[in-house]
Amino acid sequence: MVTTLLDARRARRIAEQVPDPELPMLTLADLGVLRGVEMTEGGTVVASLTPTYSGCPAMAEMRAGVAARLRDAGYARVEIRTVLDPPWTSDWITPAGRRKLAEHGIAPPGAAPVRAAGPVPLVLAPTRRSVPCPRCGSADTEETSRFAATSCKALWRCLACREPFEYVKEI
Amino acid sequence: MSDDHVYLTLAEGHEDDARWAYGTGFEDPLHGVDTAVPEGVDAGELADLCVTLADDALVSAQRLAEWTTRAPELEEEVALANIGLDLLGQARLLYSRAGQVDGTGRGEDAFAYFRDAGDFRSVRLAELPNGDFAFSIVRLLVLSSWRLAHFERLTAHRDPVLAAIAAKGVKELAYHRQYAAEWAVRLGDGTEESHRRMRRAQEQVAPYLGELFTACDVRDEVVAVLRQVTEAAGLPMPVYGPLPGSGRAGEHTGHLAPLLAELQGVARAHPEATW
Numbered sequence: 001m002v003t004t005l006l007d008a009r010r011a012r013r014i015a016e017q018v019p020d021p022e023l024p025m026l027t028l029a030d031l032g033v034l035r036g037v038e039m040t041e042g043g044t045v046v047a048s049l050t051p052t053y054s055g056c057p058a059m060a061e062m063r064a065g066v067a068a069r070l071r072d073a074g075y076a077r078v079e080i081r082t083v084l085d086p087p088w089t090s091d092w093i094t095p096a097g098r099r100k101l102a103e104h105g106i107a108p109p110g111a112a113p114v115r116a117a118g119p120v121p122l123v124l125a126p127t128r129r130s131v132p133c134p135r136c137g138s139a140d141t142e143e144t145s146r147f148a149a150t151s152c153k154a155l156w157r158c159l160a161c162r163e164p165f166e167y168v169k170e171i
Numbered sequence: 172m173s174d175d176h177v178y179l180t181l182a183e184g185h186e187d188d189a190r191w192a193y194g195t196g197f198e199d200p201l202h203g204v205d206t207a208v209p210e211g212v213d214a215g216e217l218a219d220l221c222v223t224l225a226d227d228a229l230v231s232a233q234r235l236a237e238w239t240t241r242a243p244e245l246e247e248e249v250a251l252a253n254i255g256l257d258l259l260g261q262a263r264l265l266y267s268r269a270g271q272v273d274g275t276g277r278g279e280d281a282f283a284y285f286r287d288a289g290d291f292r293s294v295r296l297a298e299l300p301n302g303d304f305a306f307s308i309v310r311l312l313v314l315s316s317w318r319l320a321h322f323e324r325l326t327a328h329r330d331p332v333l334a335a336i337a338a339k340g341v342k343e344l345a346y347h348r349q350y351a352a353e354w355a356v357r358l359g360d361g362t363e364e365s366h367r368r369m370r371r372a373q374e375q376v377a378p379y380l381g382e383l384f385t386a387c388d389v390r391d392e393v394v395a396v397l398r399q400v401t402e403a404a405g406l407p408m409p410v411y412g413p414l415p416g417s418g419r420a421g422e423h424t425g426h427l428a429p430l431l432a433e434l435q436g437v438a439r440a441h442p443e444a445t446w
Contacts, residue, residue: 048203054339055260059200081203084264084335087342119392120319120345122352124403145246146350147253155246171342 008039014073015047018065021058022150025104028062032092035083044077045070052088053151053171090152090170107134107156107167131167133158143167200260200279201267204332208272212329218273219292221333222282223419224321225265226293228258229283230427231314233434234301243304250350254311257343264336272330284438288421288428295418296379298427305358305368309376312351313383316396319344320389352400359404366405373409380411382418 015037016029028034028049035048047066051059063080070078090109093101098108110129130139138160145155148166157164208214235255242248263279270277297314301307322344325337358365384390401408416422437444 051200051260051339053257053260054264054336054343055256055258057256063202079203082201084201084204084339085331087335087339119323120341120348122348122396122399124352124356124399145250146346147246147250149249151253151256155249169346171346 008037008045011039011045011047011070011073011075012037014069015045015066018062018069021061021065022152023101023106025100026093026097028066030094030097030100032094032097033062033088034066042077044079045075046079046081048081048083050083050088055151088171090168093168101168102134105134105163105165106153107131107165109168109170112170131156133161133163134165135163136161141165200263201271201332206271206332209329209331214272214274217330217333218269221265221269221272223292224318225262225269225282226291227297227314227318228262228265229434230291230293230297230430231255232259232262233430234297234299234307235311237301238307247304251307254315254347254350257340257347261336261340261343265333268330268332268336271332280438284435288423288431290421291418291423291427291431292421293418293423293427294379294382295414295416295424295427296376296383298418298424298430299375299379300426302372302375303368305365306372306375308351308354308358309369309372311347312355312400313376313380313393313397315344315347315351316393317383317389319348320392324389348396352396355400355406356404359401359406369404369406373406377409377411378414380409381413385413385417385419 015034016027018028018034020026020028020031020033023031031052033050033052035050037045037047039045047070049059049062049066059082063082067078067080089112091112093108101108110131131141131143132139133141136158138158140159141156142159143154143156144164146169148155152168152171153166154169155164156167208217232255235251235258238251239248242251262283266279266282269282270279275281294314296310299306299310319341322337322340326334326341328334328337355369359369360366383393398408400406
């Protein structure tokens with residue numbers, strides 16, 4: 001029993017270190033898409049992953065990456081499960097993940113909007129939000145596009161240092 | 172995989188399913204999800220509902236993808252392609268769910284590539300050609316508002332898989348609607364030319380609105396959103412009348428078959444191929 005627990009903990013540590021295919025400075029654990037690693041009584045490692053967005057084209061790559069790392073570490077029986085509920089939120093990006101994003105010039109997300117019951121309100125008035133520039137720290141920044149090279153990011157630019165930067169959207 | 176560049180990884184040889192999802196022959200996106208249908212849920216109805224919602228998304232995604240290399244600015248091209256990708260992802264999950272519960276065990280490819288226009292249940296508004304940017308924005312505003320309202324309700328569906336797909340989709344659709352609404356205001360309240368184009372787009376969309384609101388419990392909510400946007404944009408509220416026929420019954424305009432021919436051509440010419 002103790003061996004199994006230790007083994008499960010080791011399997012978790014290995015799965016946690018798999019890098020994200022699209023944001024390779026982050027591990028799947030940093031991004032919050034690795035939802036759990038467990039060991040069944042029969043000795044199968046079950047790792048659970050959740051997609052960031054429905055259209056994430058890298059899910060198969062992530063599954064294969066986790067399975068390969070675990071097999072390389074000596075786990076013969078590995079099962080990867082997809083978890084859709086609860087849906088991924090940018091709030092699950094860990095403090096370490098946020099720090100790594102900023103170090104790579106990508107502004108980390110603020111707190112995800114809290115959904116009240118009922119219809120999602122549409123706000124047309126300009127929203128005053130400040131995303132600090134990940135390079136120079138200035139708050140004098142503006143959004144250039146809410147969509148960017150991957151679903152999870154928006155394009156911003158800094159008006160102080162004039163550098164464009166990416167920003168992980170709150171969702 | 173190489174961390175250098177994502178495109179290099181696309182060109183690398185891959186084993187098993189370690190590929191990015193851009194072609195055919197992918198493993199089910201619901202891989203490892205509990206596939207049981209809860210007691211009291213009619214499997215046939217659930218499958219039909221999933222296919223209907225998936226068809227709307229797939230056809231919309233194809234039209235949005237057509238903007239690639241043709242959008243007014245690079246940022247808009249990226250935005251429209253991203254919105255299309257979200258919808259494609261929703262379609263993949265929904266087709267997979269449909270194949271699980273309808274007893275056939277069909278995968279997503281069977282639904283997307285090997286059905287003809289008459290088998291598609293998408294609304295006709297989704298299949299109309301892109302027209303100008305104004306038309307695409309008005310259509311996106313209508314379809315994203317309508318789909319968002321539906322998905323909000325579906326988060327309480329008794330099938331936990333459909334409810335989870337909807338909960339994920341709500342977050343995405345809120346971004347799509349926001350994008351379309353902001354452009355609608357910018358263009359409607361912009362120059363004389365942009366305002367004129369938006370008026371024309373509204374007239375072109377109007378005949379297809381009736382179909383969205385047939386037997387529909389989200390009408391008031393969608394109308395309220397459209398009113399909010401048109402007022403801010405200085406545009407009139409579109410007046411719509413029922414157009415005979417229904418995409419939900421497989422009755423489509425002549426625009427769907429050519430769209431599907433382009434979407435399905437390679438998969439049908441090489442049915443066993445994966446890429």
